[in-house]
Amino acid sequence: MLNEDTRATLAQRLWDAEAGVTPIAPLTDDYPDLTPDDAFEIQLINIRRKLDAGAVVTGHKVGLASKAMQEMMGVDEPDYGHLLDTMEYPEGTPVEAAKFCFPRVEVEVGFILGADIPPEGCSQEEAAAAIEWVVPSIELIDSRIKDWKITLGDTIADNASSCGYVVGSGRVRLADIDVAAIEATLYKNGEFLASGRSDAVLGNPLNSVGWLASTVAKFGVRLRKGDVILPGTAIRAMDAAPGDSFRADFAGLGSVSMEFR
Secondary structure (H helix, E strand, O other): OOOHHHHHHHHHHHHHHHHHOOOEOOHHHHOOOOOHHHHHHHHHHHHHHHHHOOOOEEEEEEEOOOHHHHHHHOOOOOEEEEEEHHHEOOOOOOEOHHHOOOOEEEEEEEEEEOOOOOOOOOOHHHHHHHEEEEEEEEEEEOOOEHHHOOOHHHHHHOHHHEEEEEEOOOOEOHHHOOOOOOEEEEEEOOEEEEEEEHHHOOOOHHHHHHHHHHHHHHHOOOOOOOOEEEOOEOOOOEEOOOOOEEEEEEOOOEEEEEEEO
16 A cells, blocks of 8 residues: 555656646556556545635546457456546537547437435346436546556546546436437437447446445445446447547437537
8 A cells, every 4th residue: 555645746746647638657557556546546636625715515426347348448348437526518519639548439328316325235126226317428537647558556546537428418317228228329520430348347337336336345435326437348449530520329318429629
């Protein structure tokens, strides 16, 4: 485990990289023993700093929850991070690509909680009971680590590489849709790009929600009523550049779009 001073130093590296849109070498180059617990404590330092500046937590995310994403990034377990109001983009509002080091988009079946989720040992049934709405969403990810050369510790410290999200207008009750069998299709600039199914996310996105609640509980983090939960993508993350426009269609759920300038 790293000491508090070292964690603070690494948090500052990531803070400066984000502020200056200048990626840095992996934290694990200098600290190969960086653990997931160390990494989340580093993440929390920067999240608290943003909250002190006026940001508000709007939800949480799980990343690297599908085989496709784990193979893409060379890790073997999920990461997890925070969503803030400063990261939320209204649909139809272009995203400034220049604000990010190397932006990518992920297609996700999202959830909005209607109740707090039990913090430990959360079952799939308990996770389902807390969900008010199933929603179409796109997450914007960006690594402050140069060339996306991340380990699990690097990405967790870097808020699970998360930096934005958009939620579509569709709202479906959990009881009215099989969340483990939602087909999603992604289009870039009007052309088909990729497709996948929601059960690629830990077998069922509900498993991702329960796993997240239990994983962050020991740090005092709770999944609360009103939170947006992004459980992971069934499709590989796709690079985004100025002028790109993305649309994701979800069977039985609706669509959502994100564009860059």
